[in-house]
Amino acid sequence: MKLKALLASGTIALACLAAPASHAAGTLTVALHQDPGNWDPVATFLVSWGAVGSQIFDGLIMRTPDMKLVPGLATKWEFLDKNTKIRFTLRQGVKFHDGEPFDADAVKFTFDRLLGDEGKKGPQQSNYTSIDKVVVVNPTTVDFIMKSPDPVLLTKLAGYGAMIVPPKYVKEKGSEYFGAHPVGTGPFKFVEYKPKISLALEKNAAYWGGSPKVDNLTYRFIAEPATQAAELQAGRVDVANQIPLAMVDTIKKDPKLAVVSMDGPVALALRYNTKRGIMQNRDVRKALTLAVDRDAIIKSVLLGQAKPIASFQGTLSFGNDPALKPLPFNPKEAMALLKKAGVKPGTQIQLDFRGPDSNFREVAQAVAGYLQAVGITVTLKPYETNVLLNDIIPNGKTGEMWQNQWGGWTFDYDNTAYAMYYTKQRWNPFDDDAKLNALLHQQRNTWDQAARKDTLQEIARYVADQSLEMPLYSLNTVYGINKRAKDLALPADGRFRFVDARVD
CATH class of the missing domain: 3.40.190.10 (Periplasmic binding protein-like II)
Structure with missing residues (x-):
């Protein structure tokens, strides 16, 4: 299935914010x-x-x-x-x-x-x-x-x-x-x-x-990447921390501007609400992951500015296991698992995401298209970012799936995994897994880094086995600069x- 056929068409309005046409050299x-x-x-x-x-x-x-x-x-x-x-x-x-x-x-x-x-x-x-x-x-x-x-x-x-x-x-x-x-x-x-x-x-x-x-x-707070890019092009900002990836080449061609791209710690996944509807079934969660061609999304939507992941961390993260591979794109197996689980074609689920993030909006549209192809109808529900992060997720108000994005600023899987999977943590409103809790404690209770790495990799394998999330990709860190x-x-x-x- 062609990815472009899955994406909804539309345009992004460039609502330039009021700002001086130039600013002081200092x-x-x-x-x-x-x-x-x-x-x-x-x-x-x-x-x-x-x-x-x-x-x-x-x-x-x-x-x-x-x-x-x-x-x-x-x-x-x-x-x-x-x-x-x-x-x-x-x-x-x-x-x-x-x-x-x-x-x-x-x-x-x-x-x-x-x-x-x-x-x-x-x-x-x-x-x-x-x-x-x-x-x-x-x-x-x-x-x-x-x-x-x-x-x-x-x-x-x-x-x-x-x-x-x-x-x-x-x-x-x-x-x-x-x-x-x-x-x-x-x-x-x-x-x-x-x-x-x-x-x-x-x-x-x-x-x-x-x-x-x-x-x-x-600092100017500009939620829309397209507006950040417009302000950069107009000379009203010197550094933009989010620009539409589709505009990277355009910005590179401007003699006054440049784009800097590097491996980054930010990982994205779709977390599953394991207490709601069909998502209580591990085989269903696995099926949805199998149904989405994440490599194609990286190539066509993110224009190569990301890398596939098998766990909720990038390649620079301590605890990343290069031997753990992402589930392959296999819609045939996905449909077989859904049928075995008794999931009827046309079953509806909701995907919550950060509304101002235009880059991820296209990713969410692509995911919805892939899931539609295996009989799952996805309703996309955008939220203002602070509402999603401070209310919907921590209070367990999500739909069946939600955008899970983490900066991973320590470049250590501990910081991510404990926050995501330990019982009653802010980013874990649903799961209570004694084995995960024990593993998370184990790796925190030693100064032995080699032993920690083994345990962190075991945690990643266990999360993958339980299909607690659909790992999507780790993003390159991309800046537009004057x-x-x-x-x-x-x-x-x-x-x-x-x-x-x-x-x-």
Whole structure:
């Protein structure tokens, strides 16, 4: 069956957002597909937060674009007492943007808050529950006392929930105010936030890592990839983090613009609601996966800017098993399994997806076409992204299938698998599997990386055997850029850090 025959025809309206025709040479403007809605490090899990967070905040450890862990607010660390204690020596002379000094008390406050009642309100706490407590040794030294081994801890300390926050400011202003007026130690300082429109930052000339080379950094929240591309072409943004793949060649031909594409951590799958209707049957779930030609989707819809996957992770992920192959496209076997399961032709199911994502909309249309060919009628239901992620999925309100997209920012399958498959986690509203829970605990309870890798690969095989999801592909990270922007150090994981960036 030809893929193009499966895709619904239509056009994308380019609704250009109001913005100045040009901007000052000292300002770098970045388009993001999503406003995370809260700049508090404990309140978010979104890649779009990460694209901003490392400008405002620092962690004890930082990760470079080439994936190396380097000193951040900690200048060194060492494991003590048979790996049950990790001692961090802190950088001296650092101040938060409001003038408050950074010290051991700030580190302790940050993690007490993350692991306490405030952290419970957000999605980050579960990443750090291996930490029992943080003990202040002296103003420049802290010890992390561990409840259990955490082989991914150092990587996690380089991002998201572990960003260090100012105790006095948070206590005086409160978490709600802090979430809309963030203060950190990072290279850029908060200026103004207009929800769903923009975020303005200015350089922190006193930054401990050296003053940024641009004076101002502006983020514009533009949900539609086509609109991001239009704004890039008009010269109103310098970096676009999502552009329609069909426009890649057009942008490349513009002498003022360029496209950067690289292997990325973002994986996509269609998760199955195993508590609803025909999806309770494992053979049905397997049949639907067999019915979809994912290689053709990658070639024709994504124009080769993705790679097929057999589990919910890309090739760069620790725990990826190259021996585990995706189920082949086999509609004949799919129809046989559906018939055996008693599924009648014309059976209807619902597929929920992020409405503003025009690239995935075409993927969803293709999937619906393939499933129609084996007798399953699919209703596509788009949601505003924050509604899908903050209400529909975590509260178990999905249809039979939903778009599951994960940034995989640790490049470690642990971070993905635990969040997706462990009982009662935010992204697992339906399944309660004792074997999966035990395997997930097992790989988290050792510092032995070889043993972890074996267990993570076993988890991937088990998830595939149970057909808990339809693995689709891992996306290349694709940026559209204006060539006037230099030294951007564009990262595979979308977590920008523009300290050395400059604009002509």
